[in-house]
Amino acid sequence: MSDLEDRKILEGIAAGDTAVIKTFYENNFNYIRSYILQNSGEEEDAEDVFQDALIVIYQKLKSDTLDINVSVLTYFYAICKNKWRTRLRKKRKLIIDNEVVVINEEVEASIAEEIENNEREDVYRRYFLTLSGTCREVLNLVFAGKNMKEIAGITGYSEGYTRKKKFECKKTLLEKIEKDPMYQELKLTSEKQ
Amino acid sequence: MERTQELFEKIEGYLAKTLSKEELLAFEKEMETNSELIHEVEKQRELHHVLSDTDTLNFKEKLQKISAEVKQERSVSNTKISQFSYWKIVASIIVILGIGTLLWNNINKTDDFSELYAFYYEPYPLEDVTRGDTANELSEIMKNYTQGNYEKVISELTKTTSLVASEQFTLYLGNSYLNIGKEQEALLQFKKISDTSKYYEDAIWYSALTYLKLGEIKKSSELLTVIIQYDGIYKEKAVQLMEKFKEL
Numbered sequence: 001m002s003d004l005e006d007r008k009i010l011e012g013i014a015a016g017d018t019a020v021i022k023t024f025y026e027n028n029f030n031y032i033r034s035y036i037l038q039n040s041g042e043e044e045d046a047e048d049v050f051q052d053a054l055i056v057i058y059q060k061l062k063s064d065t066l067d068i069n070v071s072v073l074t075y076f077y078a079i080c081k082n083k084w085r086t087r088l089r090k091k092r093k094l095i096i097d098n099e100v101v102v103i104n105e106e107v108e109a110s111i112a113e114e115i116e117n118n119e120r121e122d123v124y125r126r127y128f129l130t131l132s133g134t135c136r137e138v139l140n141l142v143f144a145g146k147n148m149k150e151i152a153g154i155t156g157y158s159e160g161y162t163r164k165k166k167f168e169c170k171k172t173l174l175e176k177i178e179k180d181p182m183y184q185e186l187k188l189t190s191e192k193q
Numbered sequence: 194m195e196r197t198q199e200l201f202e203k204i205e206g207y208l209a210k211t212l213s214k215e216e217l218l219a220f221e222k223e224m225e226t227n228s229e230l231i232h233e234v235e236k237q238r239e240l241h242h243v244l245s246d247t248d249t250l251n252f253k254e255k256l257q258k259i260s261a262e263v264k265q266e267r268s269v270s271n272t273k274i275s276q277f278s279y280w281k282i283v284a285s286i287i288v289i290l291g292i293g294t295l296l297w298n299n300i301n302k303t304d305d306f307s308e309l310y311a312f313y314y315e316p317y318p319l320e321d322v323t324r325g326d327t328a329n330e331l332s333e334i335m336k337n338y339t340q341g342n343y344e345k346v347i348s349e350l351t352k353t354t355s356l357v358a359s360e361q362f363t364l365y366l367g368n369s370y371l372n373i374g375k376e377q378e379a380l381l382q383f384k385k386i387s388d389t390s391k392y393y394e395d396a397i398w399y400s401a402l403t404y405l406k407l408g409e410i411k412k413s414s415e416l417l418t419v420i421i422q423y424d425g426i427y428k429e430k431a432v433q434l435m436e437k438f439k440e441l
Contacts, residue, residue, distance in 0.1 A: 016252055022259050027359060029263065031391055051256040058252050074389065124243040125253050143245040145209070167198040174196070174236065 006072045013054065014061040032080045040088060052122045053079040082115050090182055123183045127176040135169035142166055194229040204237050281318065281339065309437055310406045313430060317368045317395060343369035360392045367399060376403050394420065398427040410438055
């Protein structure tokens with residue numbers, strides 16, 4: 001893939017360009033999907049890994065810390081594979097890698113540590129997006145640093161209702177996150193460190 | 194620790210630094226003796242930190258939508274492909290029966306390159322390819338490919354450069370050239386596929402067959418050796434072909 005195409009992909013990801021991201025998804029998802037299915041994963045795992053790997057690139061582009069000397073695809077595949085290996089390791093499952101094409105090992109090693117760190121963030125985001133519209137609206141405003149009065153003014157709910165809703169939504173979110181086996185494993189690992 | 198509205202509000206006040214001096218002192222004192230509270234505070238601190246990044250959150254949501262769209266389009270396309278596949282299987286059986294008979298009749302007579310080529314060559318099969326915005330164009334190309342209208346496939350694919358950027362289509366294009374006797378052009382296409390691609394083995398296999406068709410057995414053998422070392426899906430065929438070469 002040419003540098004020009006790589007640049008187009010990166011610009012599209014940074015700008016959240018749906019068409020570019022969709023084409024990237026269509027061209028590459030099957031490959032990652034077969035890799036994960038071949039290595040003890042499910043369809044849902046493949047989607048999560050694929051999306052979370054794109055988030056790694058997105059965040060790096062946003063913070064201007066993306067420094068790669070390989071093609072975007074090589075880098076992206078390495079993130080996906082590393083993410084999946086990390087998750088599998090957490091699940092304490094054996095990885096059977098029948099993949100013949102070996103991705104640049106140096107790239108993989110350099111991103112392995114970062115991946116470990118942002119795994120927990122992925123869990124937070126995944127469950128937040130499963131909350132109801134009201135919960136997401138209220139919590140978004142809470143996380144943006146708005147106080148109860150401001151939130152009540154924006155949403156039109158009473159202050160008392162907003163307060164109660166905020167508590168219930170946050171409690172539900174924390175419970176959902178804590179039930180995720182991956183979160184428990186990640187928590188244990190970080191506590192040991 | 195029981196999660197109460199009061200506890201959450203204290204933690205939030207602590208994190209937002211809005212507690213009064215007295216409240217803060219009392220809260221910090223409680224944390225000193227309560228490790229569960231420390232955990233809860235840290236958990237909420239992280240939660241606030243991660244989820245306040247709305248750009249990333251919106252990006253994740255967009256990805257989920259795109260994923261759902263792609264999945265839906267893929268399932269529609271799979272239905273179409275399975276119809277194709279039926280005819281592909283029927284066609285393959287006819288071809289295999291035909292060539293098998295041919296080979297049976299000629300096996301002790303001549304075993305030249307073109308026969309070997311005809312026996313081992315099968316057009317690169319259509320894979321599950323979908324692109325929402327180019328769906329019509331694509332199904333037309335796929336139809337022409339399955340029907341053997343290779344000239345049309347070439348003219349369409351070379352016109353649509355974005356499709357040729359996909360390695361899968363590079364294989365279709367190479368196969369199309371091969372089928373209309375433009376072997377050198379076919380080789381150029383196959384060579385475009387890098388050794389890190391998942392289509393690398395396919396590309397090497399079709400290059401080996403192209404050299405066989407051209408009668409360049411040495412080059413073909415070299416590539417077959419690569420395939421054997423690769424130890425993938427074409428290995429068995431490559432081993433057989435190498436054996437046949439020795440008999441020639």
